[in-house]
Amino acid sequence: MVSIKDVAKAAGVSDKTVSRVVNREPNVSTDTVEKVRSAIDRLGYIPNLAARSIRSSRSGIVGIITDYVSTTPYSGDIVRGIQAWAEAQGRTVLLASTNGDPHREREVWRTFQAHRLDGVLHVAMYRRVVEPENGDIHIPTVLVNARPKRAGSFHSIEPDDFGGSRALARHLLELGHRRIGYIRLNPLLLGANERYEAFRETLQEAGLGQADLDVRLGMEGPIGEEENFVFRETTAMLSAPDRPSAVACGNDEMALQAYLAALQLGLRVPQDVTIVGFDDFRTISLALKPELTTVALPYFDLGWQGAEILDGVIAGPAESGRNRSLECRLVPRASSGPPHQA
Amino acid sequence: MVSIKDVAKAAGVSDKTVSRVVNREPNVSTDTVEKVRSAIDRLGYIPNLAARSIRSSRSGIVGIITDYVSTTPYSGDIVRGIQAWAEAQGRTVLLASTNGDPHREREVWRTFQAHRLDGVLHVAMYRRVVEPENGDIHIPTVLVNARPKRAGSFHSIEPDDFGGSRALARHLLELGHRRIGYIRLNPLLLGANERYEAFRETLQEAGLGQADLDVRLGMEGPIGEEENFVFRETTAMLSAPDRPSAVACGNDEMALQAYLAALQLGLRVPQDVTIVGFDDFRTISLALKPELTTVALPYFDLGWQGAEILDGVIAGPAESGRNRSLECRLVPRASSGPPHQA
């Protein structure tokens, strides 16, 4: 492997001068620069970052720790956001996954420490409260799509499920819906309660009562092996004589099943029943016909901005912005419309 | 940062002895090991892999280059497979993405070279022919879910779309279907043609003629911004008087739209029409009711086995198994049944 010394020899200068050229230091004569550049190209020299790292004790690498990658394909966007940021910064990204195993997580932290990472993004694939298992290893860390167990122990960034759900509820109210069904997410998910509470609260503020909201539990059980009642419950809900004119679902996967239930009952979306989702998981929301009204989760930006926050923490532990929250925007599409005039 | 020398001092031995303990070398007395171990724990020493890397010129890191991560969420499983393997090997994974930009890809290769990666997995998110833009950088490389442009230039591993599609066609024939619809994938995808050809061929071998197979194009246009005709075409196909008793779709996302089309026409799956997909993208295939008969793509194993092959290439450029192919298994579920006895 060609080193700085080989280049130096080829260019007839000292290794330090090559280093200066590579790092764009001032006070190098133009023709020296020229000579060195050409030698570098000729030999195909590429600086050894490991060596740099050991001299400067900064690796230029940030790590990503994820938990359950498989179960939620969309939140891969978080990783994409982080990568895009890293790319723009000329940093590199080391990826590790724990599958939710604390023992495995401790190993990951050790590995990260061994690589002398500059910082770590601890990414949760579904939003939840998190207590990083970092042992006594201290690397600047930011939680993404999660919040720290002990408030203030970590910086973090989360989506504003609450606000998004309010926007969704307002959308249905504005369309004129007064009897509304709601299919709840697995209560284990942090977003589940916020989405539901925001929804219920908004409807109540608009004067709707207990009886106007038909709430059903769509999923239950441990993550990755939950039981799914969405189809059954939606079918039941829409078969009732006083069926709601709109059904809001905890996420888009549930909305898909609600579509199927509605269609099998011979109901048309949105003429007979409005269906809305949450997440804007585009593989589903755009594949559904009519396309699905939903709320977009800013996964990419969670990653990007999480990385930005991390950068700040690395530069110097600033105390500001400990817990950032990102807006979830309503995405109105064709699956929502005014209630059928019965 | 605590180094091997700090540990040596604390334990009252030489740094080399600490190194021996850390690397489990023989011929160290048990109580020396004990002393050193305790010092390591006390100080929280973790070996610096960068330093190790510069001495041994092997980093223990493998890189993943992906192209379009966003468009195909399921193939994130490939990355999971690679990670799982790396974890088992005590290696680490560096992740980079090109978004299909050749310029960006060259940068990635430079970065990988700068980190002195042991090997690279060049992962395509949809199966295709690939020519890595690695400039004059030579790191052991394996193509995953892709095949090299110049045969033999790289080792590679791909799914056997052809075999999977044959199995699917046979499944429909065995159920008794004799009029079959087929919704084709975007012809840009390598899998598209193989799937279609295998399907057509299998039906022909069984004696079905041109007229028994209704083929429609479901998608067209550049990846990520293709036009989607699936819903329209399926609706047309199923509205025809001599409608097929089964519809096979190029992938599960298309199958989802075929479901919607069928249901909106008042057809029941599978009593009135059988619908099958391809990919076993479980977010869809399991959410559909009835659950979708499909063909599972071995994404996880593509990653894992691709990594294994890479390991072999790193160890010594073995010439065997240049181009491995992995079986795609039929996953029979409830969406396929015998044709309706009209």
Next chain:
DNA sequence: AAACTAAATGTCGACGTCGACATAGCTGAT
């Protein structure tokens, strides 16, 4: 022309680790 300044380049060593080699201590055979 002497004296000084600024720019250009070089020398050296340290970062953390471990291979090559050297040395010290012990056992047992002669």
Next chain:
DNA sequence: ATCAGCTATGTCGACGTCGACATTTAGTTT
């Protein structure tokens, strides 16, 4: 008592880079 043959441990230097500092060269001032 001597020496071979172990095992246990230590010393040294090199990997590739770059900061601290030293030296040389060119340019400016008086």
